[in-house]
Structures are given as C-alpha cells and as structure tokens.
C-alpha cells in the first residue's frame with residue numbers, strides 16, 4: 001500500500017528505525033481483511049502457520065520452546081531515577097538500556113519486512129482512547145494486532161491531522177543472512193530479550209520475543225505499563241481489570257470492574273452465564289480497563305482492547321461455554337495441540353482425550369506421553385465482536401459507569417467467599433494487599449502465597465507506592481460517587497481439600513448480593529476484616545451447598561488473620577516511605593479489630 005502520512009514525528013521515527021534495523025522493505029499496514037488473509041497465506045505457505053481444516057479461517061502457530069510466555073526478568077521500566085520505577089520493577093537507566101538495545105537493533109531486520117502497524121487502543125475517536133504505532137518484523141504480530149487492537153488506515157488520517165501516538169518498536173531479533181533458511185519461529189535467546197518501557201517519553205522498545213505480551217505491544221506494554229504512568233500524570237486509571245454488565249430481572253444495569261491475579265479465571269468471570277433466574281451478564285472486556293471521571297462525576301470505563309488473548313488449557317464447554325463459542329472460527333491459536341482431523345485440542349478441553357495428537361512442539365503425542373499436548377500457556381486470539389455475550393455498549397466511546405470494584409485471589413484458607421470494604425481507603429487496602437496462592441500455571445512452588453497488589457505487580461509502569469496514593473487520590477475526587485469495593489475468594493477449601501464453593505455460574509449469587517448492597521436492599525454484618533453477608537442474604541435458591549460449607553466459606557478465622565499481619569507489614573515495608581500513611585492506618589485499624 002502506498003501511504004503518505006503527514007506526521008513529522010512518525011516519519012522521522014520510521015526513517016530512523018529503518019536506518020537502524022535495515023529491513024529489506026517497509027510495509028504500511030491498513031488493517032484490512034485482505035491484508036490479514038494475505039499475510040496468513042504467506043505464513044501458511046512458509047510453514048509457520050498451520051491451516052486448521054476443521055475450524056473456518058483459523059490457524060495454529062507453534063513457537064520456539066524458549067519463547068512461550070511473558071519474560072518478567074527481562075522487562076524494564078526505564079526512568080531517569082531508579083527510585084521512580086519502584087521495588088517491583090527491573091530498572092536500567094534510559095542511556096544504558098538504549099545503548100545496549102540500539103546495538104541489538106542494528107541490522108536486526110535484515111532479510112525481513114518491517115511492518116508499520118497503526119492502531120487505536122479503545123474505539124477509534126473515543127476521548128478515552130490512545131493511538132499507537134507498532135513497528136515490527138513479525139507478520140504474526142501484525143495479524144494478532146489486527147484482532148487485539150483497532151488497526152486501520154483511518155489512524156493515518158488522524159496522525160496526519162496531528163494526533164499524538166505512542167511509538168512501539170518491536171523486533172524478533174533474528175536477522176536473515178542472504179540464502180539463510182528462516183526458522184519456523186525465529187526469536188532471540190533469553191539473555192538478548194528486552195521488554196523496555198520509557199514512561200517519561202511514552203516509548204516502548206521490545207526485542208527478541210514474538211510472543212503475546214512481549215510482542216503485541218498495545219496490550220501489557222502500552223495499555224497497562226505506559227498507560228498507568230500516563231493515567232497517574234493525567235488523573236485517570238489504567239487497570240488490569242475485566243469489565244462486565246449485570247442486568248437484574250427488573251432491567252436495572254450494574255457495571256463491574258474486577259482485578260484478579262493470573263489463574264483465578266478472569267476471562268471465565270468476564271463471560272459468565274448467571275445461574276440465578278432473570279439475571280443477565282454481558283462481557284465488555286476480559287483484561288484491561290481504562291477509566292476516567294465523567295461529567296456526571298462517576299467513573300466511566302472502556303476496554304482498550306479489540307479482542308481476547310486467552311489461556312486455552314482449562315477452557316471447555318463446562319468452564320466457559322461462551323469462550324468456546326467465541327473461538328469457533330477466525331481464530332489464531334498458539335501452542336495448542338493439533339488433532340488428526342485438523343482441529344486444535346488442549347488439556348481440559350474435552351473429557352475424552354484424543355488417542356493421537358501433534359503436540360505443541362510438533363511431535364507425535366498419545367495419552368501415554370509424559371508431557372502435556374498443549375503448552376500450559378497456550379493461547380487463542382479472537383475478536384471481541386465474536387463473543388456471543390458481548391455487550392452492545394462495549395464500544396461506546398463514553399464507556400460504562402462503574403458501580404462495583406472487585407479484588408480477589410486464590411486462597412485455600414483464611415479468606416471468606418466475599419466481603420465488602422468499609423470505605424474507599426479500606427478498599428484500597430484490600431487491593432494493595434491482594435494475594436494469591438501459586439498454581440502449576442505460575443512459576444515456583446505450588447501453594448506459595450504471593451502478594452499481587454491490584455493484580456498490577458507485573459504491569460505498573462511506576463513506583464507502586466505512588467500507585468496506591470493515586471488510588472487514594474481518585475477516591476478523594478470521586479467522593480460519594482466512587483464505586484463500592486469488594487473482595488472475593490472462589491477457592492476456599494474444606495479440611496479434606498475440596499472446593500467449598502461451586503464457583504463459575506454460581507458466582508452470580510455473590511454478584512447479586514453486591515448489587516443489592518449498592519441499592520441498600522440488604523444489610524451486612526461488621527466483622528474484623530470487612531462487611532459480610534448476613535445469613536439468608538446470599539441467594540442460594542436451587543443450590544445444594546451444605547450449610548456447614550456455607551458457614552466455613554464465611555468463617556473469619558481471627559487467629560489466621562492475625563498470623564497474616566507480619567506478612568502485610570513486610571509487604572508494605574517494601575515500598576519504603578512511598579507507602580501512603582492512610583494505608584498504614586488501615587493496617588493499624590485491622591490490627592486493632594483483630595485484637
């Protein structure tokens with residue numbers, strides 16, 4: 001495509017990058033279906049993409065075994081002062097990092113095409129949206145960006161009209177010498193991978209990985225790390241939250257934004273089908289929320305993304321039928337297993353395990369094989385518009401007004417099914433101390449307690465002490481119009497290790513209680529840790545959870561809570577003098593209540 005964009009910053013940046021990376025050619029993307037189909041056909045012909053004959057317009061990619069997930073150790077927040085990146089981020093000085101990475105970028109696109117990808121995070125033209133331009137040498141990235149962001153030639157017009165954009169430089173870091181045969185998934189070794197953010201100049205540099213959050217720079221890099229830093233400067237919020245709309249039988253709507261660490265089923269909750277009669281749930285987003293205070297004084301949220309980049313293993317018609325229907329066609333699968341009849345399969349997809357598969361490494365697989373057929377972090381990429389329960393307002397440029405914030409984690413003990421914060425400060429305390437037990441899907445030993453404040457630990461683009469303070473500031477500005485804050489734990493277990501709560505669709509019962517709290521229809525009992533449902537207030541009709549289980553789900557184990565206090569103190573101490581006094585006060589009050 002012949003493109004002229006009258007944007008000096010863009011043109012000089014592209015020129016500079018082309019001179020540094022030395023691609024064979026430059027291609028300006030327009031986001032069209034024709035472009036998508038052409039690049040997919042090219043990758044299929046080269047062998048990197050497998051056409052799935054059983055799933056319309058769908059493709060399977062197998063990555064290099066060294067390039068299967070985000071690389072947190074290689075992720076950097078590069079601010080001029082190390083202290084501004086905070087204790088939860090890796091830091092290198094902008095000068096040092098740029099010097100090292102410029103060395104790597106030199107000639108790194110030799111033998112390849114450099115794609116210029118213009119995109120909008122959020123509906124094109126929404127006052128909450130932001131533009132980005134990703135330069136990448138990966139056609140896999142182009143096709144995924146088509147689904148996960150709004151890629152369109154209209155962005156060029158907006159850039160020509162002088163709109164701002166966030167430059168996102170990406171290379172897989174695998175130049176091709178003349179005559180050299182390309183790898184099926186070219187990338188750089190781990191010690192050469194860098195996922196770098198320069199929040200002081202809204203700039204992203206990624207090198208060496210083609211995978212997900214390392215390479216689709218609109219998502220974690222722009223919409224969370226860079227956007228969180230912008231949001232603090234500009235007085236809005238960029239959060240790692242799903243967004244959903246609940247409608248009660250009377251037709252009243254409630255909007256929920258919820259933050260959970262990984263392996264808690266965020267996508268499942270975002271697409272949940274309520275069990276309680278007459279209640280409806282619609283999906284607005286499953287990963288990221290951008291929120292601004294509107295003219296009405298309330299907090300309005302948009303989903304800056306255009307699709308789902310979801311974890312496949314564990315997704316089934318049992319756990320998430322809506323996701324299964326979302327991925328029936330027009331899907332990019334990454335690191336799933338391939339069936340003999342040209343479909344994908346992953347662990348947990350069906351009760352019956354296929355007798356033969358090609359595993360994610362391209363090898364024959366049978367149920368006797370020792371390794372998993374799909375990688376535990378295997379993914380699907382699908383447009384949000386394909387989701388059968390996508391909310392009609394999911395692209396409303398004004399966003400949806402948030403009524404309820406939910407934080408949560410995976411805890412086999414101690415934390416009750418649901419509690420409500422006493423007030424905004426207490427809610428911020430709950431978010432800032434959120435913790436989850438590690439599962440086999442995480443790194444490290446299974447069952448360790450990990451603090452992941454606001455589920456933002458890997459995604460906050462600045463000092464997390466300042467981030468907590470920003471939450472307190474937002475509460476001050478929102479005043480009586482602030483969303484109410486709740487904390488949930490779907491994962492409490494009995495003495496004999498069984499899940500006490502059925503979870504999934506029955507979580508609608510917990511959400512219903514929250515809505516009734518908002519409307520002042522139900523009371524709550526004051527406990528040491530927050531407000532809990534009174535007996536009989538949770539709608540358990542048609543549910544056969546034994547009364548003893550409900551009692552255990554709601555039990556406050558004050559001794560166990562007291563045992564948590566030193567860990568919370570250690571956690572807060574990490575943030576040094578940037579921890580807000582108001583959170584330390586919340587900790588003191590919790591201590592006092594526990595006696």
Ligand code: TSX
Nearest residue numbers: 263264265268269272490499501502503504507
């Ligand atoms: O996503 C989950 N949610 C939220 C759903 C809206 N999961 C899966 C977590 C891994 C990503 C859950 N797992 C939930 C849950 O609420 N609860 C549980 C634990 C659980 C697992 C199985 C059963 C009950 C609870 N029951 C049976 O298997 C029959």
Ligand code: MN
Nearest residue numbers: 240286287288
């Ligand atoms: Mn996420």
